[in-house]
Amino acid sequence: MTTKPETVELIREKALWMRRTAFGMVHKAQLGHPGGDFSAIDILATLYFGVMRYDADRPEWENRDRFIMSKGHATGALYTALCAAGYFPESWLQTYMQPRSMLNGHPNRNYLPGVETNTGPLGHGFPVATGIAIAGQLTGADYRTFVLTGDGEQQEGSNWEAAMTAGFRKLENLTLIIDRNRLQQGQSTEATSGMDPMDDKYRAFGFEVAMVDGHDIGALLEVLSASPRGRGKPLCVIANTVKGKGVSFMENQAKWHHGVPDDAQFAQAMEELV
Amino acid sequence: MAHDGSPTPRLHDCRNAWVETLEALAAEDERIVAVVNDSTGSSKLGGFQKKFPDRLINVGIAEQLMVGVGAGLANGGRIPFVSAASCFLTGRSLEQVKADVAYANFNVKLVGQSSGVAYGELGATHHSIEDFAWLRPLTNITVIAPADAWETAEAVKWAAAHQGPVYLRLSRMPVPDLDIVGRVFTPGKAELVRSGEDVTVIACGTTVHLAAEAADRLADKGLSVRVLNMATINPLDEAAVLAAARETGAIVTVEEASVRGGLGGAVAELTAGECPVPVERLGFPGFVPTGSTEWLFEEYGLSVPGICAAVRKVLARVTA
Numbered sequence: 001m002t003t004k005p006e007t008v009e010l011i012r013e014k015a016l017w018m019r020r021t022a023f024g025m026v027h028k029a030q031l032g033h034p035g036g037d038f039s040a041i042d043i044l045a046t047l048y049f050g051v052m053r054y055d056a057d058r059p060e061w062e063n064r065d066r067f068i069m070s071k072g073h074a075t076g077a078l079y080t081a082l083c084a085a086g087y088f089p090e091s092w093l094q095t096y097m098q099p100r101s102m103l104n105g106h107p108n109r110n111y112l113p114g115v116e117t118n119t120g121p122l123g124h125g126f127p128v129a130t131g132i133a134i135a136g137q138l139t140g141a142d143y144r145t146f147v148l149t150g151d152g153e154q155q156e157g158s159n160w161e162a163a164m165t166a167g168f169r170k171l172e173n174l175t176l177i178i179d180r181n182r183l184q185q186g187q188s189t190e191a192t193s194g195m196d197p198m199d200d201k202y203r204a205f206g207f208e209v210a211m212v213d214g215h216d217i218g219a220l221l222e223v224l225s226a227s228p229r230g231r232g233k234p235l236c237v238i239a240n241t242v243k244g245k246g247v248s249f250m251e252n253q254a255k256w257h258h259g260v261p262d263d264a265q266f267a268q269a270m271e272e273l274v
Numbered sequence: 275m276a277h278d279g280s281p282t283p284r285l286h287d288c289r290n291a292w293v294e295t296l297e298a299l300a301a302e303d304e305r306i307v308a309v310v311n312d313s314t315g316s317s318k319l320g321g322f323q324k325k326f327p328d329r330l331i332n333v334g335i336a337e338q339l340m341v342g343v344g345a346g347l348a349n350g351g352r353i354p355f356v357s358a359a360s361c362f363l364t365g366r367s368l369e370q371v372k373a374d375v376a377y378a379n380f381n382v383k384l385v386g387q388s389s390g391v392a393y394g395e396l397g398a399t400h401h402s403i404e405d406f407a408w409l410r411p412l413t414n415i416t417v418i419a420p421a422d423a424w425e426t427a428e429a430v431k432w433a434a435a436h437q438g439p440v441y442l443r444l445s446r447m448p449v450p451d452l453d454i455v456g457r458v459f460t461p462g463k464a465e466l467v468r469s470g471e472d473v474t475v476i477a478c479g480t481t482v483h484l485a486a487e488a489a490d491r492l493a494d495k496g497l498s499v500r501v502l503n504m505a506t507i508n509p510l511d512e513a514a515v516l517a518a519a520r521e522t523g524a525i526v527t528v529e530e531a532s533v534r535g536g537l538g539g540a541v542a543e544l545t546a547g548e549c550p551v552p553v554e555r556l557g558f559p560g561f562v563p564t565g566s567t568e569w570l571f572e573e574y575g576l577s578v579p580g581i582c583a584a585v586r587k588v589l590a591r592v593t594a
Contacts, residue, residue: 117378
């Protein structure tokens with residue numbers, strides 16, 4: 001499959017806007033999870049602007065492709081993606097985490113169009129996505145379901161319950177993407193509860209596995225937009241990413257999991273994110 | 275024999291009403307699906323599986339996944355009845371019930387089987403006496419504990435038609451049909467089982483028929499006992515409780531559940547604030563020993579003599 005250069009360029013532009021905007025939200029609120037926002041943003045931008053079928057004017061359209069942000073703390077990434085996709089006006093982003101804002105620290109489907117399910121506690125998105133995929137399999141609907149989890153999040157056992165059932169039921173309409181930035185809240189995943197080799201684990205559970213550079217838009221487009229028909233198994237995309245990607249002082253630093261910038265750091269980030 | 279010499283009424287396993295109703299509804303509405311955790315047999319869903327093999331989704335022994343899949347099926351336009359032993363459905367997957375079903379407000383029907391102390395001999399791991407207390411603060415989940423086979427069928431029908439999360443708390447303990455004519459199932463409303471003016475017994479689920487029999491026995495002694503079937507624990511019929519407090523001045527609650535945070539807790543919370551009257555709560559004080567369901571009911575006063583004693587106790591507090 002060949003990817004149009006202009007599509008890659010469009011996604012890059014969206015991702016840049018999302019990074020700048022998300023960091024502005026975090027700076028203003030002095031709350032958020034910018035490290036994980038930045039490792040995931042290229043993946044979300046690729047899905048929303050190069051892969052998924054949806055109509056922001058009809059968020060309940062039954063044949064829409066679904067995206068579940070299982071690492072629900074990365075709302076800077078999710079909210080900027082939904083806003084750029086047209087689900088709500090940009091002015092709403094300014095309310096991020098303010099009292100009674102519809103833009104919670106973790107997403108709520110009852111507040112915000114485009115949010116498919118409520119996440120926040122880890123290990124919830126993959127089981128729900130599995131249910132959505134089973135519904136599609138039952139009805140023969142051709143929508144796809146994408147779920148993004150963190151790599152540390154894979155320590156939650158509920159993911160492996162879902163993996164067993166998704167593999168067993170051959171849910172080819174389901175794509176699991178793991179944001180493999182190798183850092184969890186306090187330290188590296190491998191120093192916490194060794195998770196490699198993740199590809200072998202998912203192959204053993206009946207998944208087709210693809211390893212990609214999670215910041216290579218062309219590679220993400222190719223693996224995520226390939227038709228699942230006839231695959232006969234769910235797809236697991238292990239996206240190797242960099243926590244804090246795009247800002248020099250944030251990259252690969254665990255403290256930026258929920259670190260927030262002061263004015264000087266924000267200004268420097270805006271200079272780098274161009 | 276009943277106390278008045280009439281023949282002992284026939285007892286029914288309400289699970290039969292549950293599956294017969296679900297199968298009839300599923301035949302009419304292809305959106306209805308069942309989700310189980312290897313609990314097809316204990317949920318009596320074998321017939322459903324034969325009729326609708328694709329629509330019985332067995333995720334294996336994986337309760338977190340089971341409830342998450344229920345939410346996902348609702349996202350995909352299905353009407354899932356997630357059926358499992360209530361101890362695991364509400365305990366093991368409580369965070370999924372909270373986040374994926376209640377907080378996300380998905381149209382999921384949770385069906386707790388073998389609730390209370392139905393698995394009496396298996397011990398406290400398998401008792402489900404905490405479920406009311408766990409689910410009541412999740413205010414958008416309608417919690418219903420039907421009292422008999424008729425009410426079970428009506429509750430299943432209502433749950434299927436209702437848009438929103440529901441918890442049906444079913445039992446495998448055989449119970450008689452309540453002897454009330456012209457019944458209409460109204461969720462959120464107490465059902466008057468016996469009229470009375472001296473005291474009110476508020477019961478739910480498997481204990482309602484015991485409350486009715488206790489009232490009849492006390493009537494023979496000249497006491498006028500109101501009995502309410504509070505099938506819906508959440509939202510509570512506050513008007514009926516407050517009317518009982520005002521009009522009868524004393525309340526006994528009876529439930530096959532912990533006395534902390536369930537029906538008795540709800541009644542005590544409400545009356546303490548709005549109309550303080552003596553309240554006696556019958557139920558289980560906490561973890562209870564191993565023993566048959568029948569033995570546990572007798573031991574903890576979930577019996578006709580136990581309810582009669584609680585009525586006398588609460589009335590003594592009124593006159594004290």
